[in-house]
Amino acid sequence: MVWPHRLIVLASFALLAALPSAAGALPMNPAYPRTRAVIGTGGGVRLTQMQAKVQPAGKRVRVTVRLAGVSTGGPHRMMLSVAACAVRPPSYTPNRPLCRPAATAVHPFAITEAPFSLTKALTIPRPATAPGALDVRVTPTTSTEPPPKCKGSFSLRDVCRTFPQTGELLLNGNAWKHQPGTWWGITATAPAGIVLDRIAYNSQVAGWVAASTTAVDVVTTQGFAAEPAAKTWHTPLAAGIQTVWRTPEAFGGAKRPRTGIRVLDYAAAIGGRRLFTVTLPLPHWRPTNP
Numbered sequence: 001m002v003w004p005h006r007l008i009v010l011a012s013f014a015l016l017a018a019l020p021s022a023a024g025a026l027p028m029n030p031a032y033p034r035t036r037a038v039i040g041t042g043g044g045v046r047l048t049q050m051q052a053k054v055q056p057a058g059k060r061v062r063v064t065v066r067l068a069g070v071s072t073g074g075p076h077r078m079m080l081s082v083a084a085c086a087v088r089p090p091s092y093t094p095n096r097p098l099c100r101p102a103a104t105a106v107h108p109f110a111i112t113e114a115p116f117s118l119t120k121a122l123t124i125p126r127p128a129t130a131p132g133a134l135d136v137r138v139t140p141t142t143s144t145e146p147p148p149k150c151k152g153s154f155s156l157r158d159v160c161r162t163f164p165q166t167g168e169l170l171l172n173g174n175a176w177k178h179q180p181g182t183w184w185g186i187t188a189t190a191p192a193g194i195v196l197d198r199i200a201y202n203s204q205v206a207g208w209v210a211a212s213t214t215a216v217d218v219v220t221t222q223g224f225a226a227e228p229a230a231k232t233w234h235t236p237l238a239a240g241i242q243t244v245w246r247t248p249e250a251f252g253g254a255k256r257p258r259t260g261i262r263v264l265d266y267a268a269a270i271g272g273r274r275l276f277t278v279t280l281p282l283p284h285w286r287p288t289n290p
Contacts (some may be wrong), residue, residue: 047166262282
């Protein structure tokens with residue numbers, strides 16, 4: 001894919017982000033602990049899987065990360081980082097936790113073949129609990145591609161800003177402690193003829209970018225794990241034309257007050273076969289301005 005086409009994709013996200021949310025849904029306020037999960041194409045690499053599980057290790061936590069993807073243009077050097085983060089108001093709200101280098105572990109790795117896979121465990125200080133967050137990122141260490149311009153609402157910029165990062169998983173609002181040993185994140189299993197260039201979730205913003213060699217119908221769902229889908233959307237993919245999808249209306253359950261942590265199930269399927277699955281713990285939230 002050429003660079004100008006990427007700008008068109010991001011611009012499409014900007015136009016979609018300007019659409020109003022569903023009537024009656026609560027607005028996202030600065031105290032909302034955003035949860036993020038994004039994988040995409042950047043630095044010559046397309047991620048198809050980014051998952052992490054957290055296990056206590058005394059005063060530290062052991063974070064195991066699973067990655068998979070393809071090289072879109074020869075060998076590349078990448079950086080995996082895992083960080084313990086905290087909120088330091090007023091400069092850093094729950095939307096933007098502070099991740100210090102002293103609480104970050106990094107693992108450089110090389111991609112020499114396509115497809116590739118990697119499983120790596122890193123140990124970091126236990127994140128803060130007042131509240132705290134855990135952030136996992138995959139970033140190219142060398143890239144000839146300029147970073148794209150990300151315009152639009154704050155929530156859109158929060159999704160787009162992973163470029164030139166290739167992936168990010170932010171478990172916010174103490175949700176990193178939920179169900180130790182559970183794999184959180186994104187897995188994509190696109191069949192032959194389907195290219196998933198981007199999958200994103202950022203509390204209020206969810207979307208994907210895909211192309212197909214044949215005309216197909218994509219069914220996107222959002223809801224809570226072990227429950228029927230709360231929202232379902234049908235999106236046709238025309239043959240050979242890249243499609244950008246963004247939630248045309250907010251999934252209300254993700255924006256309403258929660259007395260405890262709920263597990264999000266955000267997915268897409270073609271002909272009953274899952275195209276991707278996003279599984280994330282959504283933190284407890286009581287709005288400050290309902």
